Each structure stands twice: as structure tokens, then as C-alpha cells.
Amino acid sequence: MIESIEEVQETFVEQHYIADRALATTIYLAHHLKKPIFLEGEPGVGKTEVAKVLAGATGGNLIRLQCYEGLDVNSALYEWNYTKQILQLRIDEVQGMDKEQIGADLFSEEFLLKRPLLEAIQADGAAPPVLLIDEVDRSDSEFEAFLLEILSDFQITIPEIGTIRAKHIPYVVLTSNRTREIHEALKRRCLYQWIDYPSVEKEFAIVKTKLPHIDDMLAQQLCNLMRVFREGDYYKKPGVAETLDWGLALIALGKDGLDPAIVDETLGCIFKYQDDIQRARETGLDKMVDGARSDSEANDAEKADWRYMRG
Amino acid sequence: MTNQQPLLQEITAFCRLLKQMGVNVTTTNQISFCRSVEIIDIGEQQDFYDTAKMNLIANESDRALFDTAFDWFWRYPRPDPQELGIDTDEEQVMSLENLFNAEETVVNLDQWTEMDDDKEEGEEDTIAYSAEKVLTQKDFGQFTAEEMQKAQEVIAKLVPLLATKLSRRKKTSTKGKTIDFRRSWRKNIAYGGEPLKLIRKRQKVKKNKILLLCDVSGSMDYYSTFLIQFIYGMQQALEEVEVAVFSTELTNITGLLRRKGLEEGLREVAQVVPDWSGGTRIGESIVAFNREFGRSFSAYRTVVILISDGWDRGEADILQKGMEVLHRQAYKLIWLNPLLGSEGYQPICRGIRTALPHVDYFLPAHNLDSLIQLTKVLTPIWSD
Numbered sequence: 299m300i301e302s303i304e305e306v307q308e309t310f311v312e313q314h315y316i317a318d319r320a321l322a323t324t325i326y327l328a329h330h331l332k333k334p335i336f337l338e339g340e341p342g343v344g345k346t347e348v349a350k351v352l353a354g355a356t357g358g359n360l361i362r363l364q365c366y367e368g369l370d371v372n373s374a375l376y377e378w379n380y381t382k383q384i385l386q387l388r389i390d391e392v393q394g395m396d397k398e399q400i401g402a403d404l405f406s407e408e409f410l411l412k413r414p415l416l417e418a419i420q421a422d423g424a425a426p427p428v429l430l431i432d433e434v435d436r437s438d439s440e441f442e443a444f445l446l447e448i449l450s451d452f453q454i455t456i457p458e459i460g461t462i463r464a465k466h467i468p469y470v471v472l473t474s475n476r477t478r479e480i481h482e483a484l485k486r487r488c489l490y491q492w493i494d495y496p497s498v499e500k501e502f503a504i505v506k507t508k509l510p511h512i513d514d515m516l517a518q519q520l521c522n523l524m525r526v527f528r529e530g531d532y533y534k535k536p537g538v539a540e541t542l543d544w545g546l547a548l549i550a551l552g553k554d555g556l557d558p559a560i561v562d563e564t565l566g567c568i569f570k571y572q573d574d575i576q577r578a579r580e581t582g583l584d585k586m587v588d589g590a591r592s593d594s595e596a597n598d599a600e601k602a603d604w605r606y607m608r609g
Numbered sequence: 610m611t612n613q614q615p616l617l618q619e620i621t622a623f624c625r626l627l628k629q630m631g632v633n634v635t636t637t638n639q640i641s642f643c644r645s646v647e648i649i650d651i652g653e654q655q656d657f658y659d660t661a662k663m664n665l666i667a668n669e670s671d672r673a674l675f676d677t678a679f680d681w682f683w684r685y686p687r688p689d690p691q692e693l694g695i696d697t698d699e700e701q702v703m704s705l706e707n708l709f710n711a712e713e714t715v716v717n718l719d720q721w722t723e724m725d726d727d728k729e730e731g732e733e734d735t736i737a738y739s740a741e742k743v744l745t746q747k748d749f750g751q752f753t754a755e756e757m758q759k760a761q762e763v764i765a766k767l768v769p770l771l772a773t774k775l776s777r778r779k780k781t782s783t784k785g786k787t788i789d790f791r792r793s794w795r796k797n798i799a800y801g802g803e804p805l806k807l808i809r810k811r812q813k814v815k816k817n818k819i820l821l822l823c824d825v826s827g828s829m830d831y832y833s834t835f836l837i838q839f840i841y842g843m844q845q846a847l848e849e850v851e852v853a854v855f856s857t858e859l860t861n862i863t864g865l866l867r868r869k870g871l872e873e874g875l876r877e878v879a880q881v882v883p884d885w886s887g888g889t890r891i892g893e894s895i896v897a898f899n900r901e902f903g904r905s906f907s908a909y910r911t912v913v914i915l916i917s918d919g920w921d922r923g924e925a926d927i928l929q930k931g932m933e934v935l936h937r938q939a940y941k942l943i944w945l946n947p948l949l950g951s952e953g954y955q956p957i958c959r960g961i962r963t964a965l966p967h968v969d970y971f972l973p974a975h976n977l978d979s980l981i982q983l984t985k986v987l988t989p990i991w992s993d
Contacts, residue, residue: 303649303656317819318661318665319655319656320655320658320659323649323656323659323660323663324659324663326648326649327645327660327663330645331641331644331646331648333641336667341904372791377791377866378791378794380791380793380794381818383794384794396813397853409940432789439849475904476904477904477905478818478849478851478905479851479863481867482667482668482864482867484632484668485667485668486635486637486638487637488667489641489663490662490663490664490667490668491663492669492672497910524658531896531900533900533903533934534904571936578921594779602865
């Protein structure tokens with residue numbers, strides 16, 4: 299599926315993901331150069347989704363490592379199954395095993411608990427797995443340093459067992475919401491891609507792909523209004539995830555067009571902070587909704603585009 | 610790409626150009642770019658651009674720089690292609706810099722240390738008597754070039770002392786509740802695998818983070834540089850430090866400082882920050898600060914240190930609103946004000962009056978003594 303940039307784009311559309319050419323190029327190159335991808339951008343622009351779709355498209359397993367404050371090697375890489383080891387010792391003892399034999403194979407793979415990174419390296423399916431290291435910015439810098447080591451040679455040394463090398467170099471996708479700056483050394487190992495909020499046309503295509511039953515007019519108005527909201531000065535701007543949530547809510551309410559009253563009632567789908575909801579109301583929903591509605595008539599011509607993008 | 614130079618050399622020259630502009634392109638990036646170019650169709654301009662970008666930059670903030678360089682290097686007929694050959698010389702570097710910083714004033718440490726040279730001639734003798742003692746109480750604003758250097762030495766000595774004090778206090782915190790199986794098991798092998806002694810893991814406390822928000826407007830740049838140096842220097846104890854500077858606009862300089870190191874970083878800050886030494890809009894800057902850093906507040910126990918003299922040209926209610934949000938989100942909000950050191954100073958200017966109700970600590974920051982005082986405030990915050 300990754301023989302050309304166009305092919306990547308088409309396969310992604312089959313998986314209901316609209317990838318622009320820059321992102322498709324990144325994936326194409328990541329495949330051929332065996333390099334990790336580093337995706338950065340605001341929350342809700344579909345960074346994590348890229349890994350899921352990539353796994354779906356290549357047929358590889360998706361292995362996910364969610365980062366958090368204090369994530370350590372034991373929960374990211376491997377840990378010994380201590381309870382099982384103790385039980386094994388007891389069994390050996392009860393069975394009256396030779397003194398030398400007792401505990402001889404306690405540190406073998408049988409007693410190893412595999413965590414995501416080891417799992418990704420040991421995977422031996424037909425297709426290489428997709429390793430998603432999500433929200434790297436939440437981990438601490440010690441863990442970043444450790445990742446750097448793993449991502450440069452894809453091998454892990456477990457003192458009791460030896461060195462394990464990856465059978466397939468996995469696809470690696472790292473994501474960051476930029477709650478803090480990630481060290482450049484790590485980013486420079488990867489193909490860096492900034493994911494922005496989609497353009498109105500792209501978002502329309504996304505909405506139509508994800509919610510095929512939505513009315514064209516409604517979808518267009520939705521995307522227009524989203525752009526207006528994103529241009530405003532809000533604490534947390536709505537992402538694509540919010541657009542889809544909102545679309546779903548409007549479908550459930552049986553709407554085929556926007557009006558100020560319905561937007562007001564469903565503002566909770568778009569903004570997650572009371573201050574933002576307040577601000578949206580103060581800015582004047584009537585005017586914004588009117589704008590979105592008149593824009594959608596003007597944009598009718600562009601609708602042909604998304605059909606093309608869907609292939 | 611109409612000239613006869615092989616592509617590889619062009620790429621090398623382009624990477625050099627980026628490096629000269631301050632983008633930290635590594636050799637690995639360059640090699641990776643070359644390999645990428647082999648497998649894409651370089652006739653597709655967009656693909657070529659995307660490929661170059663994803664390989665050579667690692668920060669969205671470098672993109673503007675990259676775009677300028679890219680447009681200049683690849684798209685237009687360059688004035689003289691020979692000029693950007695492998696051996697770029699000083700002259701081109703200069704002309705390139707002019708290209709990108711034409712209107713910006715370059716203020717660097719060396720320059721402003723010399724500003725006060727003519728003043729304070731009588732001071733020289735006292736300094737010789739007990740330089741450090743006098744220095745700790747003298748206002749930064751009145752330092753001569755020589756004293757400035759001395760003060761920096763004092764800071765360099767002071768910082769590790771204060772830093773270890775902070776980290777030592779932290780170690781005496783409460784015992785953990787969860788069992789560390791790995792270490793317990795190892796330990797108990799000595800007792801035949803019988804779990805006699807359990808080793809406990811100390812619950813990791815929520816990590817501390819310092820966000821420095823520095824006013825570098827005309828009235829403040831002198832002090833701010835000092836304070837950035839001081840607090841940034843304490844990083845080993847403070848774990849995570851991010852620095853943003855503002856006068857009319859907010860600029861995050863954490864990445865720059867990390868990439869270039871403190872000294873060179875600070876020297877370059879003046880070029881990167883669009884309005885170094887301009888006027889002040891504290892309110893707007895705080896709102897921008899909340900927007901950019903707000904998301905990171907929840908993941909850390911965040912101490913925000915605001916360094917400003919409170920002279921504000923912006924709207925008072927924006928400041929009011931911004932401070933309110935900031936105070937709510939931050940674990941502690943400290944305002945360092947150099948003017949607080951001058952005798953008879955009353956916080957009456959509008960900016961400060963609006964902001965004061967939302968501040969946890971309002972401290973002076975005009976001399977080394979006050980910096981020591983700041984550590985005293987920080988220590989208990991750190992150890993609970």
C-alpha cells in the first residue's frame with residue numbers, strides 16, 4: 299500500500315481518514331526510510347488517529363503506549379512477574395527438586411511481562427506492528443532519553459536473557475500536544491510533521507466521510523462555523539473531534555441546518571470551558587450563524603471536491 | 610534548480626544556510642533528507658518542500674524561518690548561485706543575517722553591560738574593598754560593566770548552593786505506600802525468597818514546574834536578563850523550567866535557551882523577540898501566556914514567576930481578567946518587582962493595583978540579596 303504517495307492517500311481514504319499530501323509523504327518516507335514519525339499539533343486534530351489508520355491500512359497490530367507523568371521503564375518495556383516466580387520457587391521446593399535445579403529458570407521468558415515497547419520489538423506477525431507512543435509531552439525527560447535509545451537501534455538488552463532485536467522494524471508514531479517542549483534530539487530522530495486544524499474544505503470531507511448520513515448543507519454550515527470559532531480568542535479551540543461530536547448531536551436532533559437557538563443549546567459539544575461558552579454567547583451567535591449559512595451557499599461549488607478526495 | 614551543481618551539494622548548502630539561521634540541522638537529518646530525495650519525485654515541488662521540511666526542522670516555530678530560506682534558496686533565481694557554495698564565508702553570513710533581521714535592533718549582553726560604563730566612577734574603590742558584600746545589596750540597574758561580570762560570577766557560585774539546598778529538602782518528604790516488587794524480591798532472595806522485608810516505593814509527587822514570564826520592555830530588560838539567568842541556572846533543582854518573554858507580544862524562548870545554552874541563547878533572544886525593549890502590554894501578554902501554557906498547568910504543580918515593574922500601556926480589565934485566570938491555574942503566583950527595592954516605593958501604578966489581589970507573593974528583585982530571599986520563598990513551596 300505504500301508504493302507511492304498517492305497510494306497512501308487512497309488507502310487512508312478507504313480507512314475513512316483524509317490525509318493531506320504532506321502527511322501522506324511523511325508516511326511514505328517513514329516506510330521507506332524506517333524512521334519514526336513525530337506528529338505535533340493542537341488536541342483534537344487527529345494525531346492519534348493516524349497510527350490507528352496506519353495499522354488498519356498495513357494490517358499490522360497497533361501497540362499503544364500512553365505516556366504519563368512518572369512513566370518508567372518497568373511499565374514501558376518489561377517487568378518480571380514476581381508473583382509467578384515466587385510460586386514457581388514454592389512448587390520446586392514442594393516437589394523436592396535438586397538444590398541446584400531450584401530457581402534455575404526463574405529469569406526466562408516465561409516469567410517476563412511484556413510491556414508495549416518490548417511487545418513492539420518482539421512482534422512477529424506478517425506485517426510490522428504500528429507502535430503508537432501517545433502524548434510524549436506528558437512523560438518526563440528521563441523517559442525521552444530512554445526512547446531515544448530504543449528508537450535508534452530497535453533492540454533491547456535484558457540482563458538476565460540477553461539482547462532482543464526487532465524482527466520487523468515497527469512503524470513508530472509519536473504524538474505531542476505541546477504541553478511542554480520535547481527535547482530536540484528526540485524530534486530530530488523522526489520525520490517531523492505539524493498537524494494544523496483542517497481547512498473548511500478538508501473538514502467538510504472529513505465530516506462527510508465519518509458521518510455519511512449528514513445533510514450536505516448542514517455539514518457545510520458546521521464547518522464554516524467551526525472556522526469562525528477557531529479564529530476567535532478562546533481558551534480551548536474546538537478540534538475535529540468536536541466537529542464530529544457536534545455533527546452527531548445535530549443528526550440525533552434531526553436537524554438539517556443551523557439556527558442560533560440550536561447552536562446555543564449545543565455549545566457544550568463545541569466548548570469544554572464555561573468561560574469559552576460564555577464568550578461565544580457574548581460574541582453574538584446570531585451573526586456567526588448567519589455568516590456560516592450564507593458562506594455555505596457560496597461554497598456549494600466546492601462540494602465536488604470531497605467526492606474526488608474520497609476517490 | 611537550473612544550475613549545474615549536483616543536487617547533493619545544493620542540499621548541503623541549503624542545510625548550511627539553515628544552520629546559519631539558527632536551525633539546528635544535524636548530519637543525520639541531512640543524510641535522511643538525501644535518502645528521502647532519492648525516493649520521491651523531486652519534480653513535484655510540493656513533495657520536495659514537504660520532504661525537506663519534515664526532515665530538517667523539528668519545531669513548528671522554525672517554520673517561518675524555514676519557509677523564508679526555502680523560498681530564497683530553491684524557488685527564485687538566486688542573485689549569485691556561486692555565493693552559496695560549500696565554502697560560505699563571513700560576508701555571506703552577514704548579508705544573510707541582514708536579510709532576516711534588517712530592522713531589528715541587536716541588543717546583546719556585551720553591549721548592554723557597557724551601557725553604564727561612564728556612570729558611577731566613585732564606586733570603584735568600595736568594590737575593591739569587599740566586592741561580593743557590596744554587590745549583593747546593589748541595584749542591578751546601577752552595575753558597571755565590571756560589576757556585572759562580578760555579579761555573574763557570584764550568581765554562578767550561588768546557584769549550585771541554593772539548588773542543592775532545594776533538592777535536599779525535597780528528599781525528606783513522606784514515605785511511600787506502594788510496594789516496590791522489583792527491589793523487595795531482590796532483597797528477599799537473601800532470605801530464601803520469603804518476603805520478609807518489603808521495600809516501599811515513594812509515591813511520586815506531582816512534578817514541579819516553573820514558568821517564568823519576563824517583561825523585557827524598555828524599563829525592564831536590564832533586570833530580566835539577570836533574573837532569567839538566575840532562575841534558569843537553578844534548573845537542576847527545579848526540574849522543569851519554561852521561559853517566555855514579553856513586552857507587547859509573548860515569545861516562548863524555552864527551546865531557544867535549551868538549544869543554544871543559556872549564554873548564547875540569551876544573546877540571540879534579542880533577535881528572535883520582535884519587540885525587545887519596546888513598550889509593555891502586560892494584560893495581553895498574560896492572556897497569551899494563559900493560552901499557550903494553560904494546558905500544561907494540570908500536568909504539573911506550576912509555580913508562575915512574573916517579572917515586571919507593572920508599567921502597563923494596555924487595558925486594565927484585560928490585565929485583571931488575565932491575572933484572575935492565571936492565579937486560578939497556577940499553584941503559586943509570584944511577582945518579582947525590581948522597583949520594590951527602591952525606597953519609598955508604593956505599588957500605585959494602575960497595572961500593579963489591578964494585579965496585586967491575584968498574587969501570592971510580591972517580592973523585590975533588584976539585587977542579589979533579594980534573589981536569596983526568593984530562594985527562601987521557593988524552598989517551602991518545593992518541599993511540601
